[in-house]
Amino acid sequence: MQDILKDLFIKNEKKIVLLVMDGVGGLPREKGGKTELETAKTPNFDALAAEGECGLHLPIGFGITPGSAPGHLALFGYPPTDYPIGRGVVAALGIGFPIQPGDVAARVNFATRDEEGRITDRRAGRIPTEKCAELCQVLSAVSIPGVELFIQPVKDYRAVVVFRGEGLSDHVEDTDPQATGVRPHDPKASSPKGEKTAQIAGQFIAQSLELLEGRHPANALLMRGFAELPHIPSMQERFGLDPVALAVYPDYKGVSRLVGMDAVEDLQDLDGQAAALRENWDRYTYFFVHHKYTDSKGEDGDFEAKVGEIEKVDRFVPSILELKPDVLLITGDHSTPAVMRAHSAHPVPFLLHAENLRPDAAGEFGERSCARGLWGVIPGVALLPLALSAAEKLAKFGA
Amino acid sequence: MQDILKDLFIKNEKKIVLLVMDGVGGLPREKGGKTELETAKTPNFDALAAEGECGLHLPIGFGITPGSAPGHLALFGYPPTDYPIGRGVVAALGIGFPIQPGDVAARVNFATRDEEGRITDRRAGRIPTEKCAELCQVLSAVSIPGVELFIQPVKDYRAVVVFRGEGLSDHVEDTDPQATGVRPHDPKASSPKGEKTAQIAGQFIAQSLELLEGRHPANALLMRGFAELPHIPSMQERFGLDPVALAVYPDYKGVSRLVGMDAVEDLQDLDGQAAALRENWDRYTYFFVHHKYTDSKGEDGDFEAKVGEIEKVDRFVPSILELKPDVLLITGDHSTPAVMRAHSAHPVPFLLHAENLRPDAAGEFGERSCARGLWGVIPGVALLPLALSAAEKLAKFGA
Numbered sequence: 001m002q003d004i005l006k007d008l009f010i011k012n013e014k015k016i017v018l019l020v021m022d023g024v025g026g027l028p029r030e031k032g033g034k035t036e037l038e039t040a041k042t043p044n045f046d047a048l049a050a051e052g053e054c055g056l057h058l059p060i061g062f063g064i065t066p067g068s069a070p071g072h073l074a075l076f077g078y079p080p081t082d083y084p085i086g087r088g089v090v091a092a093l094g095i096g097f098p099i100q101p102g103d104v105a106a107r108v109n110f111a112t113r114d115e116e117g118r119i120t121d122r123r124a125g126r127i128p129t130e131k132c133a134e135l136c137q138v139l140s141a142v143s144i145p146g147v148e149l150f151i152q153p154v155k156d157y158r159a160v161v162v163f164r165g166e167g168l169s170d171h172v173e174d175t176d177p178q179a180t181g182v183r184p185h186d187p188k189a190s191s192p193k194g195e196k197t198a199q200i201a202g203q204f205i206a207q208s209l210e211l212l213e214g215r216h217p218a219n220a221l222l223m224r225g226f227a228e229l230p231h232i233p234s235m236q237e238r239f240g241l242d243p244v245a246l247a248v249y250p251d252y253k254g255v256s257r258l259v260g261m262d263a264v265e266d267l268q269d270l271d272g273q274a275a276a277l278r279e280n281w282d283r284y285t286y287f288f289v290h291h292k293y294t295d296s297k298g299e300d301g302d303f304e305a306k307v308g309e310i311e312k313v314d315r316f317v318p319s320i321l322e323l324k325p326d327v328l329l330i331t332g333d334h335s336t337p338a339v340m341r342a343h344s345a346h347p348v349p350f351l352l353h354a355e356n357l358r359p360d361a362a363g364e365f366g367e368r369s370c371a372r373g374l375w376g377v378i379p380g381v382a383l384l385p386l387a388l389s390a391a392e393k394l395a396k397f398g399a
Numbered sequence: 400m401q402d403i404l405k406d407l408f409i410k411n412e413k414k415i416v417l418l419v420m421d422g423v424g425g426l427p428r429e430k431g432g433k434t435e436l437e438t439a440k441t442p443n444f445d446a447l448a449a450e451g452e453c454g455l456h457l458p459i460g461f462g463i464t465p466g467s468a469p470g471h472l473a474l475f476g477y478p479p480t481d482y483p484i485g486r487g488v489v490a491a492l493g494i495g496f497p498i499q500p501g502d503v504a505a506r507v508n509f510a511t512r513d514e515e516g517r518i519t520d521r522r523a524g525r526i527p528t529e530k531c532a533e534l535c536q537v538l539s540a541v542s543i544p545g546v547e548l549f550i551q552p553v554k555d556y557r558a559v560v561v562f563r564g565e566g567l568s569d570h571v572e573d574t575d576p577q578a579t580g581v582r583p584h585d586p587k588a589s590s591p592k593g594e595k596t597a598q599i600a601g602q603f604i605a606q607s608l609e610l611l612e613g614r615h616p617a618n619a620l621l622m623r624g625f626a627e628l629p630h631i632p633s634m635q636e637r638f639g640l641d642p643v644a645l646a647v648y649p650d651y652k653g654v655s656r657l658v659g660m661d662a663v664e665d666l667q668d669l670d671g672q673a674a675a676l677r678e679n680w681d682r683y684t685y686f687f688v689h690h691k692y693t694d695s696k697g698e699d700g701d702f703e704a705k706v707g708e709i710e711k712v713d714r715f716v717p718s719i720l721e722l723k724p725d726v727l728l729i730t731g732d733h734s735t736p737a738v739m740r741a742h743s744a745h746p747v748p749f750l751l752h753a754e755n756l757r758p759d760a761a762g763e764f765g766e767r768s769c770a771r772g773l774w775g776v777i778p779g780v781a782l783l784p785l786a787l788s789a790a791e792k793l794a795k796f797g798a
Contacts, residue, residue, distance in 0.1 A: 027755055027756075027757065028758060031450070032758070035757075056773075060403075060796050061403070061781075061784065062777065062781035062784045062785055062788075063404075063781070063783075063784030063785045063786075063787055063788035063789075063793055064403070064404075064407070064784065064788070064793065064796050065788065065793065065794070065795045065796065066795070066796055066797065067795050067796055067797030067798045068797075068798070069797050069798055070796055070797035071797075080796070080797065081402075081403055081796075084797070085797060085798070087798060090797070090798035091798075094798075337755065339755065340755055343795055344755070345785075345788040345793070346757055347757075347773075367757055368757075368758065368759065368760065371757075371759055371760065371773050372760065376774075376775035376776075377773070377774055377775055377777070
């Protein structure tokens with residue numbers, strides 16, 4: 001379906017705003033109760049829902065719990081199963097590392113080995129992030145001819161390494177043996193294409209082990225999830241949009257850049273995002289505004305705090321409306337019910353607000369209300385075409 | 400979408416029960432009236448529907464009336480159009496014949512020919528099943544070197560033949576000319592792979608004609624639908640489930656075995672199925688319980704009797720609930736409205752009951768109520784992923 005869009009797009013100056021409350025979909029705390037979104041007092045959302053078209057979307061598919069990156073790809077109009085994003089890339093994007101096409105990223109675990117080189121702890125006693133940062137500093141002394149190398153801390157014992165150079169490939173197998181009492185695997189090419197990179201990873205490990213000598217418990221490292229940036233056509237190319245991301249968290253700037261968005265730096269909160277929206281209003285046609293804390297509070301299991309975050313975003317809505325967007329789409333990238341403390345596969349409520357929409361039975365913004373909306377349960381990738389159409393950015397198909 | 404599931408499944412001990420009322424979907428007897436399911440008094444179903452998520456499913460696709468085998472494949476999570484099951488195999492499974500990979504099965508019609516060998520009646524005057532069984536007995540004298548041969552009655556003038564041996568193939572065309580006044584076709588290979596089998600079928604026909612000499616009206620036979628077992632990956636392999644079928648009718652044990660299920664033998668009725676469910680509870684993670692008579696009564700055009708069968712199954716529900724399944728899915732493999740006396744293409748009501756489900760507007764189990772449920776009308780193959788997800792058997796997709 002997405003394939004026909006690229007022959008139909010019309011460039012115009014109409015503005016689309018996608019407002020994402022991360023993990024907004026929820027569940028009632030008790031049987032017969034309300035979800036987080038149904039509980040929240042959201043007069044702005046409700047007014048928009050009453051005027052707009054509502055429904056629920058499935059970011060990936062029936063029963064599939066979305067990770068954040070594929071959940072967002074779906075919202076941006078890209079079928080996530082067509083663009084798998086490897087762990088190394090996710091880790092690099094997650095810390096805001098400006099990964100480039102041709103780079104190969106891999107996850108690194110600091111680990112503990114015995115005198116024979118056998119792994120005794122795959123997580124080096126779960127060293128804190130500060131220690132991890134210090135060790136990354138140490139490893140920045142690794143030098144491999146013809147390759148630029150970046151190693152940066154992620155969290156606790158986890159880091160990410162990025163190799164940059166000619167002829168690299170992610171066709172390299174994990175070195176993590178996924179067990180203790182054995183030596184790590186040597187990095188091995190999974191196809192001839194990966195041989196150069198496997199060799200480079202081998203040199204990186206050998207030099208690292210020397211540098212880590214005596215730094216027990218973090219005297220070894222394991223590599224996993226070698227990955228390159230997937231080739232994703234940009235939103236400019238694919239849909240004729242000039243897109244910009246207004247996100248506080250690096251992960252979401254990362255995934256936005258994957259599809260060719262600019263990303264505004266140094267945003268701290270919704271106020272900053274409102275100011276950035278105003279400042280950038282004339283320069284773009286597609287604005288992705290991301291709020292992280294609905295998901296964070298869901299993962300904390302804090303129902304009330306998630307309700308509070310939703311209410312905060314509701315109060316942010318007037319700063320969008322005063323700019324008079326042609327199309328406003330409000331939704332989430334997945335559900336994170338506080339009662340589950342995790343992402344879930346439940347469909348995600350959405351509301352689409354624009355001129356010339358069908359009135360429907362959804363009078364407020366909530367899971368049950370959206371289930372009564374026009375669209376029922378639809379694929380997440382359908383939302384971008386709906387928004388493009390509402391912004392008159394799609395030509396007629398056929399005569 | 401199904402393709403990503405096999406990379407996501409998580410083996411755990413949670414139990415899924417699929418309760419199928421064959422052909423449960425129905426239609427009102429009179430305008431403005433209720434369907435069979437809406438008429439039936441089903442306090443257990445209704446309580447589950449009120450707590451669970453409801454909707455309607457399309458086993459094959461819009462407007463397509465499902466046969467029983469593809470209807471069940473969809474419920475088991477296999478897109479039925481990816482796994483066509485040939486008529487010969489359906490016939491063999493239908494009579495509970497233990498067909499094996501490499502076997503070739505074909506449908507046989509007993510027919511009448513004149514002295515020149517031209518078909519005068521393609522159904523041999525619709526001889527009764529007993530006569531058919533007698534003729535199959537006669538034909539069991541056919542002997543072909545290197546081939547095991549099974550011929551068994553199906554119903555009326557219809558039988559099934561199974562060839563077992565090395566190098567057989569279903570690339571053989573029908574011999575049935577679909578007309579009278581002409582001679583049957585010789586069995587002809589549709590590709591070089593089918594030549595050996597075509598020759599064997601030719602010998603089978605030649606010997607059969609001698610044995611049927613003088614047995615007017617059944618003095619000829621026509622062969623149709625040469626078919627092999629399709630290769631279907633098992634539910635163990637595909638979804639990490641340990642599945643068992645609790646079905647009274649051989650057809651449903653047959654289709655279950657196609658996807659790697661064990662099938663409990665010698666079940667006579669719902670009481671026996673309840674006992675078998677209890678006895679096998681600790682040994683499996685997926686239980687398929689099948690009730691045939693909702694469909695049979697629908698095909699009989701007996702609205703009241705179908706209502707009665709639905710009520711019987713409702714009374715069976717407590718024997719499932721006392722085992723505390725983690726996920727209970729109640730639905731049918733297709734609709735068989737009594738007013739139509741046949742399978743129909745109408746979507747089939749379903750209810751999903753588990754922890755952590757979205758409340759929806761379906762307060763009872765019926766066609767109209769399910770249409771107000773969370774899911775609307777979804778593909779039948781979506782039900783297995785929804786059940787897997789509700790049983791926490793699917794990992795997150797992407798990071």
